[in-house]
Each structure stands twice: as structure tokens, then as C-alpha cells.
Amino acid sequence: MMHNIPQLSDDEVEGYLKDMIAVLKDPKALLYDSEAQTAVTHLETLLNTRLILTTDMEKKAIESTLSVIEDVGTQCEEVSNAHKIRFQEIVEKETLRCQEKLQDLTNESIEKIRKETDNSLKGLQRERKNADLVEKNENILKDIIHLCKKKKEKCLENILLIGTAGCGRSAFINTVHKALSGRYIMKAKCGHGKCLSLTRTFQRFTNCGMKEEDIVNTDRYNDVKDIVPYLPSLIDMPPLGDAYNPQLQELLELAIGGYIPNGTSIESICKLQSENYPGFLKDYFATSDPDMKVGIVLLFYSGKGILPIQLKTKCEFK
Template sequence: MDNFRIQYINSDSDGSEHRYTQADATQTDLEKDPLIIREENAELISEIADLCTRPDINNPEVLLLLGSVGVGKSAIVNTIIKAITGKHFPKAKVGRGLVASTTLAFEWFENCGIENYDLEGMHNEAFSKCLNKLPNIIDVPGMDDFNSSNIRELLEAVLEGYIPPGTSVKSLQKLQEVYGVGCIKNIYPKRREEWAVTRVVFVASAVEFPPTSLVKMVRSLLESYDQATGYFKYNIDLFVVITKCDLVDRIDTSETTSRLFSIAGAMEQSSTRWQSYVDGRCLDDPSIDNIALKFVKKMMQPRRKRFRVEADKIPVLTPQKRLVLKLTWALNLMDAEQKCMVFIMVLLSLNYFVLVMLSDPVKTADLKDLHKSQK
């Protein structure tokens, strides 16, 4: 999957996190004096505000959080809100991860779920004029490890920006049951650029087997390309988050992740840890804010440019060329007798078509009228 930028972020069940990137902080960052970390956080806030004013940003980035139930997606949202506002606003409902449902509900957090009245002090000074450019976040409740055609259609419609924010996904699934898979784009035929996903954040647990089928579905969607143009269908960056790393004796998520996403050796690894804002155990920790702010900064970096699939690897074929190739392939598999039979069947079909046209009373009447008019 060379067409993706991949980031690895490992967090413990209590919020402790290992982040594997080249640019992010190392373990020594957490040993800094809290005042030093707060100063760095102030710089990060300023840098994020600068990214909001990038001239190439017409619409906010749209992040789609995907993963199994109970991996901590909602906690990620709440931690981002705390880091940007300076206050703990648990706007995303955090579940206990006991029950998984195949009924999706896409929860939309516009501009990270932050309102102007949430901002105070330096946070208000930094973001009051550019709040509308902070990323929008779509939090997908935890899913079982499945790869069904109806869920694939819903995710595809969300990725492309067809489904409006606040739409009841349960009602869409009922429509799929009545009218079949493929009806969604008939219901919402117009795509909106501001709804289209720009980053997929895949969240997985270190203490559970990775959701293989779900990963394959996401990969299949993001690797799809337009046969007519050769361009990849989606200009989307993929990020991987690994949680609950403290519950395993030896953490080595890179091998599993590399195998699932086919990115072995894609990037070097460095690490950092944090404690999430969960269960009210900690409501102000500059180290947690530091990691969350770096994550938001990373999400707002310029994306890669859209490019073609290499022509020598995947040729662009029109429907006509595909038909000719398939017919040629089928004929090459036939022996002489079978080819002769096909030739005879084609001739008989043409003769039948001619007879039908000549015996059509409407056509015959039209010919007679034409003959009379010529006289």
C-alpha cells in the first residue's frame, strides 16, 4: 500500500501510549518538567492555528475513526477536545466495550466537537478566528470483525461524501434491506466535498486479534482505482492506532500491522507514552495534551497529491477493450469444432434478426407508405 502515509500510535488501556513515528517525541519527552511540556504545548497550539490558515485548505480535514468495539475511539475524541480547549468536555460517549453491533451510527464531531464558547485564554486567542478549519471527526461505534456488502456500501458512501452528517445509518440499512445493496447513491445522488473523508484512523487493540475482515475491507476500499483514468479513487491517508499495549508482556504491534496493511518496512519507529483522559482519573496532564496536540498537528499536515497507478503495472482498459479481450480469451480456449459451432450460431442469430425485422407489421407498413410516397 505504497499510496498511503501510515502512522502508528500505541496506547495503553489506561491511556499510556506508544507512538511509532519518525517525527514525534521520544520517551524522554515525558521526563521533561511539566512547565517545559506546557511551553511546548503552547507552541503546538500556535502551529495548529497556523495550519488552519493554510491557503490550500478549503474545507476542514475529515477524520474517520474505525475499529472494533472497546478499543478507545471515543476516548481519543474527548482527549483531543481537552487538549485544544484546555478543559475536559466528554462530548463523545465512551462505552464499556461489552456488546458489538453491526448497526453503524456515524457520530459527527464538527471541528473536533468544539464550539467557540468552549475556548478560553490562549486557546481562544489561537482558535477563535480559525475554529471552522479544525478537523471534523466521524466516530464509528465499535464493529464486529465482518466484511458485509451493505456495510461496505455505507462506508464507501461516507468516504466519498454522499451521506450528510446526522443521517440515521440504521434507517439506511433498512432501506438496503428493502431495495437492496446499491440503493444508497440513488437516495443521495449528490456528493459534497466537505463531507468526504480525508484521513482514516484505524484503531485496534494490542490484547485482541486484529479485525482481519474489517482491515481487508478498508484496504480494498482505499486501494480501489478508476479504470478509465488510472487514478486511485480516494485521496485518503491511513493512520493506525494500537491501544491497550500495557496488557501484553511484550509489545510488538508492527509485525501484525505490517502484515495486515502490507507495509512491512514502511517506516522507522520511535515511541512515546501517555495517559488518556478516561473515567475522570486525570483531568489535566500536559503530557497527555502534548501527544493529542501532536496528533492533531499530524492530521492537519498537507496530504499527498493524487497520482495515477503506474501504467506498466495496471493498464487502463475501456469497456470495449475489456469485451474484446474477454471474447478473444474465450475463443482461444475453444477447439476447431467449437469455433465452428459458434460461427454457425452467430449466422443463425443474424438470419433470425433479419427475419424478425422483415416480418414486423409496423416496419412493413412503413415501407409500403414510403413506396407510395415515392410514386
């Protein structure tokens, strides 16, 4: 621009100098650049000295200024490129982190769905198993009803339930009653925790403890009410030990023979045995009650305990 002007006025030169100083003092790009500020110092010196500048001098000054500006532009470009690379690295890192987080969430969702599916399948299997069990129980009840209706005489058969403490005799009685009546009624008291057994006396549950008023379902009532008199009776014998001795043998013989009256305390019988001569109970309970005479003996034992071999052997012998 200046090559075509052989000579400039002082005002024009001053204007050009001030413009270049303003550019070199740009706070956004050149204010903190040392070379740019060195050029500013020289330009201000020229401006204050009021020298008459030749075209060659002005050309050199402009070229120097343009060189500084070019260098600063190059530096700015390098900084910009560095920021671009850093930004790209940050984007890639955050993208990878998000992908990993998304994968974790996906895996957690898949695991949650798998567990829920497994639980649902287990629930369906339990429901199906329960439904099969209910159907099986209903078929057994139908068989019982059919057999009872074929009988011509009311059932006088007694089933003696024996076993060690906590083996489930009372629970068996309540379960049989529930299967027949359709609802749970605690006919026999069950022990819990440290109190393994609550049975203290010989208890006879006539016709499995069934009464017509125990049946609340109309369909069940119509099916079962007529067979109640034909159901066997259950005799719950207080818990026995597993020792082979004459006292145990005597108790079993008297219980099976129907000599021990309903409601007799086991403590009182054992006391009579210990305070009197061997065989005293046979003399004491001399009369057999047909209603208490046993035709079937069921031996109970807990799966958590040991099979009472001696008691089992005596029952099989009898």
C-alpha cells in the same frame, strides 16, 4: 575472749548462752538451718540444766557455734554467687533480645524509608513525564496553530473514524477537543463496561467539535480562537464488524463519498440493506454532500482485541 576468764558467774554464762541462741535463731540466716537448730537445742539444754560450765566446755560450745555460723556463711556465699550467675545470664539474654528487637526495628525503618524513597522517585518521574508530555503537547499545538494560520481558506476536510465497538473513537474526539480547548467536555459519548459503544449514528464534529465558548483560558483563547474555522472535521462512524462482505464495502464507499447524511442511524441503514436488493443504498443515497465527503480515514482498534484485518484491508484499498 573466754580464754582469759578462768571462771564465770551463772548470770554471765546464762547471758552468753542466750546471746548464742538468739544468733542461731536469726530468721534471716539460721532459723531454718538444721545444724544451727541442733546447736540451739544443746544450748537450751545447757541453759535449763544450770550446769556449771568449765572454760573447756564453753570453748567447745563456742567453737561449735562458730563452725555452724561459718558453714552457714559459706552456704550464703554460694547462694549469692549462684544468684549473681543467674542474674548475669538474665542480663545477657535480655540484652540480646533488645539488640535483636532494635535490629528488627532498624530494618523495618530502613525498609519503610526505602519504600517511601522509591515512591517519591516514582512520583517525581511521573511528574517529570507529565511535564514532558505537557510540553510536547504544547509544542504540537503550536505547530497546529502555525499550520492553520498559513491556510488561506477555511478547512472543509473531513476525517472518518472507523473501527469495531469500544476501540476508542469517541475518546479520541474528546481528547482532541481537550487538547485544543484546554478543558474536558464530552463532545462524543463514550461506552463503558458491557456497553462498549454509544455511537448509533453518523456524527460530524465540525472543526473537531470546537467552539470559541469552549475555551476558558485567556491565553489559550487568544491562540486558538482564530484557527478554529481552519480545523478539520471528525466524522464518527458507528462500529463496524470485521467480516469481508458486500454490505461492509458498500457502507464504506457511501461514508467516504459523503453520501450518508449527518445523524443517520446505522440501524436504519442496515435495515435498508437487509430488506432490499444489493446496491440499494447507492440508489437511496444518490447525492453526495461535500461537507461529508472524506479525505482521510483513521482506523481504530483496541489493544485488548484483535486487529480487524478485513476492515483494515478495505480502508487501505479505498
